Amino acid sequence: MISVQEAQSLIKSTVRVLYPEQKNLSEAVGQVLSEDVVSPLALPPFRQSSMDGYALHHADVAQSGITLPVVAESRAGNDTPQVLERGTALHILTGAPVPDGATAVVMKEKVERNDNEAAIQQFPVSEGQNVRSIGQQIRKGDLAMPKNTYLTPGSVGFLAGMNIQNVKVYRRPSVGILVTGDELVLPGNVLPGNDLPGNGGLRFGQIFESSSSMLAAVLRAEGILEVEIRYVPDDEAATIAALRDLTENNDVVLSTGGVSVGDYDFVGTALEEIGVETVFYKVRQRPGKPLFFGRNDDTIIFALPGNPASTLVCYYEYVLPALRLLSGRSDCFLPKLKLPITHAFSFHGERDEFLKATATTEAVTPLDGQESFALRSFAIANALIYLPAGQNTVQPGDLVEAHLLPFFC
Template sequence: MTPPLNLEDAQTRLLALLQPLAVRTYPVDGSARLYVAEKVVARRSQPPVDLSAMDGYATCGGGPWFLKGESRAGAPYDKLLGKGDAVRISTGAQMPLGADAVLLQEDAQVEGTDLTANAPPTARFIRRAGLDFASGDILLEPGTRMGAAQIALARAGGCGSVVAHERPRVAIIECGDELCADPQDCRDPQIPAVNGAMLTEMAREAGGEVTATAPVPDDADALVRAIESQAEAALIVISGGASVGPHDLVKPALEAAGFALDFWRVAIKPGKPLLVATRGDAVVLGLPGNPVSSFVTGFLFMMPAIRRMAGARDCVPRAVPLRLAAPVPEGGKRREFVRAAWTGDGVIAADVQDSSALRPLAQAQVLIDRAAGADPAKTGTFVPCYLLESGGYA
């Protein structure tokens, strides 16, 4: 039996088996969670003209000034201002031709058409044309994930569509005789099936188009049928049955279905019995059945695999240094990903780190990355952490 791979080698091997999918054009408004395949280029400048950044008065030259009208957002003042002229202006309204400064509303004194100032007007409150971007600027680089801000930027740039990679088709299969599909009708000794729903949401968050099966019993033929039923998926994720027990049937089922094992076991905790197998272009990722193990390996392997196929520029999550608000003990024999909560003083590792314990996982905002054999870390020490709510992308 070959030794377990380290995390980075295992991630590299998995990602090398996958390629970004084909591209097509999508409406900007329907592009959330897609990854851009071509540069998104501005078709207009933002702002297109000089605008006021504040409510007040657009002025020309020194005061006092003669008030000649008003410029509102969408209804600009369309005449030229001369020295000593001013117009009332609102935030976001176009600066009139000839105006060279903005007098804040709270600094203005108005009597009829006469305007004086308690403080001088300034050009600092003018948003110059092209402040955000100019026509022809690159707004989004290939590999960028489309989200709320990116959709807003593309629309502001006059773009109604983007060229992006197709969503990877991901199949989720969870197996185990003990699993009950309906959590409201689960009788002992069964337990509610949780991994399928959990991994489905993680896969969607990563950009996948997901199908999930009902729990599959610990039966080799049933597992082979479940695998074959998902033949059109680019990635098949199987939760449970990847270890070495007599009821761990994933490896023999994959062999029966014609898949070849690429690697098995990774030197991490939780999640050691992870496996990867291939058949042609199809890739199977076998995750441990314990929920926390399934979550951690889904975070470290499944989500990066989906990002790779979806065309992401950065596929694996990045650790950021965060301060410990409480000490953590020395590391064990394997690299460990410790569930921890974020507080105003830093991160605190959960008391319970058992790989079946879902409550500490649900309460965690980060995973602390603890090297094998790491020395104890004191309060105030900065440790590498993965941010769970951002998918590991700080």
Template sequence: MTQQNISVAEALARILAPLVPVGREVIPLTLAAGRVLAETVVSQVNVPNGDNSAMDGFGIRYGSVTEGQPLPLAGEVHAAPGVPAPLPAGQAVRIFTGAPIPEGVDTVVMQEDCTWDGQTVTTHKLPEVGANIRLQGEDIAVGDAVLSPGQTLGPAALGVAASCGRGSVRVFRRPRVAILASGDELVPAGVLPGPGQVVSSNSITLAALIQQSGGEVIDLGIAKDDKADLRSRILDALRHADLLVTSGGVSVGDYDLVKEVLGEVGFEMNFWKIRMKPGKPLAYGHVGDVPVLGLPGNPVSTLVGGYLFLVPALRKLMGIPESALALPTIRVRLAAPMRKKDGRAHYNRVRLENRAGAWWAISAGSQGSGVLSAMAAAEALAILPEAVNEVAQGETVDAVVLDPAVLGRSA
């Protein structure tokens, strides 16, 4: 049954509930950065694969050395394949970082604590027995589970996979997201608008958000306010996409035809309209197995809906765990009061400023749903909840952080 005027929380829950990861594929480690792991990676080797030196120095048998005593040098051991010769009794061996430990060596003395002349070495400061040796399997042992499904693969994780004997990994496939803009007044980016025309910026912002979030974009172009044109583009999306996102055509205007055409091709609507500003006329449902997210046409409404609903949906389709689907939320103090009267949750575009360890929210500009420049300046969305009509300057509210990197900024 279609619901209208539901809360943001209920809308998000309804969107996420039926979604499952779109599929899996095996790819080389060199192409796996930013992808989501779809398997448990178990180490096939010990890391390190054998005992090796943690630094440049001299390998000794601890009990046969005293400080200030010259020892004959038995040679050098470098980081190279093969097994080094055993250390003769009463001698030392020059050893370099990463080199395998010869039999008979139980301690490495760092070179800064030694003097040597090419024939002998004298230690001036003995470390503890066993010092400066990295033991076989000290980091990872054969059979250890080192990476888990749902983990986003960054540089360190990929390095671990390589160290454990893997050259490829099974990951969740990137979701294919079709974008459809509609309206006779729209012209594509790069075309200067004439009288009564508007550049289709929503197609660009949504494509960027999808790509930034890990999805693949299918650009269906701009449909005219014509049922045949809309039907053709929508059917194309349903054949190729994992998710269809429309921009415009879901409000109550005479020419808002998207809902009507979707209905003709089997669209089952889950809800329409959310108690939020901006972004109230947002629809969600599915055609067969393909979920459909209908975003409003105003640029800011589109992007706010994208951050709050499209990003979590993409993350779930990519196999990211439930706990990490939504963007992070922090508490912020208001640099100016927030007020409303309409009973909806308001998402004001704000910049963030760290003042002595506390985050403050400063308006990013006009809060109109068509003012994309303020959205471009925004780093967060400060939330005035449905049941609250006013929050005074200096009081705190929740804020959705649009770019988590901002949180690393110091005061």
């Protein structure tokens, strides 16, 4: 059994980024550039007004209130170059080309317009005032965005403004999910006759399966849509066959349940049978101790505990970082804050604790229902409190480490 830190370090040293692909810019948001992007043009490509107002030569304004004749207008989209003579002004709109001969733009609030004359109420007027110079944002041939940049909506807008339509990005992984358990029933799959009051359509001893929907949802939130889900009973041969197929066809395989040492836990045997190399098995934590991480050629495998809260804790702390590393991201782990805890908490034993919690900018509150089977508290949690075994007793106001979940940071 290894520590939380050792497990995360082994994931970081084991996982390698996937090969690049070319993607349409509009579809590449949330992915990471695999090569530098160089600007094919200057932005702006012409001198541009940053205000509605009047273009003029700054030296023509010798004092406040000087009046200049308004000889023309320039609006956004004007495709005819203009020249402004000294001693005159031109009405100009935001984003419009500044004519040759003009050295400044005075905002309209500083001008009194009377028919074809403009009385300039500002003095002095500085050279370059309210004028965006050619290449002020970026020059042609400059590095627009370096390799390994995470593409945000702002990144997409910036690159689109340079007429860049396709980019090379690291590929998002495909994920196979294996769900095991004789007791599991797929939601909506109720057999006739199972309609006794209060059982929700289940036979005695059955529960509705939720882990596959939960994992598919967190993967979708990460932008991973290529997901294959298999369901198998507690049967060794079926588990081996399903894991072999998923491992051959996906970059990442996640299994839920069957990884412990019970008589009907066949995932460990199946992983060994198909030749998966163990990187680690069991982490000194609660919940989620029986976590397996391994690899088979270029595929990485996580065997997650069967209890849904344990599954989700292990996903956020270990699987999510691996998925982000595969996708080229360097900020792979959950953001961490030191916050005062609002309630006392204590635990026994030598395993670190992850507590479902709600965090604000001022404090973090552990929730009720910390059991590994309980998802109700996870439904409202926006953070996990991480308490190492050496910090097994905390009082209100003590600083603790809060890990912020992706939906809330």
